[in-house]
Amino acid sequence: MFWQLQPILIQPDVIFNLFGFPITNTLFCTWIVIIILVALVYFGTRKRDLIPSGFQNFAEWSVESILNLVQGVVGKEKGRKFFPLVATFFFFILFANLFDVLPGIDTIGWVNVTAFHDAHLAAPTGPIVFLFGSASNKIVPWFRPPTSDLNLTFAMALISVVVTQIYGFFYLGAGEHLGKYFQFKALFTHGAQGPIEFFVGIVELITEISRLLSFSFRLFGNIFAGSAVLALFAFLLPAVGDVIFIPLELFVAFVQALVFTLLTLVFMQMATTSHEHEEGEHEAEAEYRQNEEREMAATGRAS
Amino acid sequence: MDIIEEKTDGITRMNKKPPPSVWESLALVGQLGFTIAIPLALGAWGGNYLDGQTNHRPLFLLLGLLLGLIVGIYGAYRLFARFF
Numbered sequence: 001m002f003w004q005l006q007p008i009l010i011q012p013d014v015i016f017n018l019f020g021f022p023i024t025n026t027l028f029c030t031w032i033v034i035i036i037l038v039a040l041v042y043f044g045t046r047k048r049d050l051i052p053s054g055f056q057n058f059a060e061w062s063v064e065s066i067l068n069l070v071q072g073v074v075g076k077e078k079g080r081k082f083f084p085l086v087a088t089f090f091f092f093i094l095f096a097n098l099f100d101v102l103p104g105i106d107t108i109g110w111v112n113v114t115a116f117h118d119a120h121l122a123a124p125t126g127p128i129v130f131l132f133g134s135a136s137n138k139i140v141p142w143f144r145p146p147t148s149d150l151n152l153t154f155a156m157a158l159i160s161v162v163v164t165q166i167y168g169f170f171y172l173g174a175g176e177h178l179g180k181y182f183q184f185k186a187l188f189t190h191g192a193q194g195p196i197e198f199f200v201g202i203v204e205l206i207t208e209i210s211r212l213l214s215f216s217f218r219l220f221g222n223i224f225a226g227s228a229v230l231a232l233f234a235f236l237l238p239a240v241g242d243v244i245f246i247p248l249e250l251f252v253a254f255v256q257a258l259v260f261t262l263l264t265l266v267f268m269q270m271a272t273t274s275h276e277h278e279e280g281e282h283e284a285e286a287e288y289r290q291n292e293e294r295e296m297a298a299t300g301r302a303s
Numbered sequence: 304m305d306i307i308e309e310k311t312d313g314i315t316r317m318n319k320k321p322p323p324s325v326w327e328s329l330a331l332v333g334q335l336g337f338t339i340a341i342p343l344a345l346g347a348w349g350g351n352y353l354d355g356q357t358n359h360r361p362l363f364l365l366l367g368l369l370l371g372l373i374v375g376i377y378g379a380y381r382l383f384a385r386f387f
Contacts, residue, residue: 073327200377206342207378213345214337255329262330270381 003136005235006106008228012149013140015110025109025142026149033095033146066090066261073262074269082268085163089156090261093147093219097253100145100227101246109141147256148224150216157215160264161208168271176274181205211267215260222256323386331382338382339375346371 012024044059052060066087071079099105111131115138116123124131131139146152168177179185181204186197226249233241323331350367354360 069324069326072324203374203377204381206374207338207381210338210341210345210374210378213341214334218333218337258326259330259333262327263334266327266331270385 002133003235004134006137006139006141006231008231010150010224012144013109015140015142024149025140025144026146026152029099029143030096030146030152032143033092033099036095037091062091063087069262070265073265078269078272082167082265086261086264086268089160089264090257093156093260094253094257096146096152097223097256098250099143100148100223100230100253101249102143105143105145105227106141106231107139108143109139112138112140145223145227147219148227150220153220154212154216156219156260157212160215160260160267161212164264164268164271165208167268171272172274177271181208215263219256219260222252226252334382335379338378342374342378343368343371346374 012026014022015025015028016023040059044056047056049056067079067083070083070086073079074082111123111125111129113123116135119134119138121135124135131137165177168180181201183198183201186201187194190197230242230245230249233245346367346369347364348367350364353363353367357363
């Protein structure tokens with residue numbers, strides 16, 4: 001036995017204490033992601049040439065693609081309002097997800113003294129130790145993908161849902177926004193249908209709350225399972241198995257970041273359009289019509 | 304001929320809402336399963352909990368499942384209502 005499979009834990013490990021707070025490996029990696037993002041933005045906007053080249057070009061291209069995507073979903077005016085939050089979600093989740101294909105994840109860390117103690121072995125001491133054989137899984141890893149921690153994904157889902165509600169209040173006003181969920185007016189105006197309308201409002205409120213779970217569990221489940229699969233195939237088919245799964249995980253990392261972003265956008269769009277007059281949709285429709293006409297003109301010219 | 308077909312096709316499409324992009328569709332379909340499953344699971348869990356508190360073994364479980372089903376179906380409808 002050259003090495004043993006890491007225990008696959010749902011909860012992250014505590015790697016050190018800072019001012020009495022336990023710092024887990026996922027929190028540590030969250031800080032690394034933040035530092036990477038700040039550095040990328042700093043180097044991407046340092047020179048700010050009018051004709052961008054090199055890294056600035058790439059940074060502008062990626063931000064512009066996200067802006068186009070956002071405006072394609074919610075229209076021009078709202079797109080600029082929602083863009084800062086959802087773009088932050090996208091880039092943060094993307095970099096956090098990409099952590100699970102980096103070398104060193106789950107393999108660099110402290111010697112797990114309690115695991116050695118439980119196995120009735122003497123824990124090795126020294127500044128740098130290589131663990132082989134049955135001792136190879138007795139480490140507390142320093143690095144773990146931040147999004148494989150349910151605390152982080154739940155916190156982000158909470159931000160997404162709460163900000164969606166705030167935008168709902170902002171665009172529709174408190175009365176109309178709350179009126180979606182508590183349809184007291186319908187009780188008196190809709191006659192026999194009133195109680196049903198009221199019930200539908202309550203059902204709507206429950207779907208809002210269940211979104212917290214769907215957002216957090218999807219992201220957590222995908223990345224946690226992804227890193228478990230990578231660890232498992234590194235163990236079962238060393239050097240060969242992960243050739244298939246690393247590209248797959250790169251794709252999953254991108255798709256999950258995009259899915260979280262787009263769903264946040266879609267629900268923001270739903271929360272900020274009222275049932276009666278759907279302005280945002282008219283705007284999007286007009287834009288779509290323009291595009292169609294342009295497309296038609298272009299194909300007409302071509303043929 | 305092709306141009307006429309394209310034009311009429313364009314006109315019928317103009318009256319509908321713009322179709323979502325590939326990524327948006329992917330996200331929405333991914334959300335669909337959760338939208339149906341999570342209220343059902345919550346309803347079953349809540350019903351089971353209430354059954355344990357009171358002495359009506361299958362009653363609240365069934366009511367919870369029914370409520371979860373209604374919420375799930377309504378949520379799925381709301382998710383795609385924009386495209387009808």
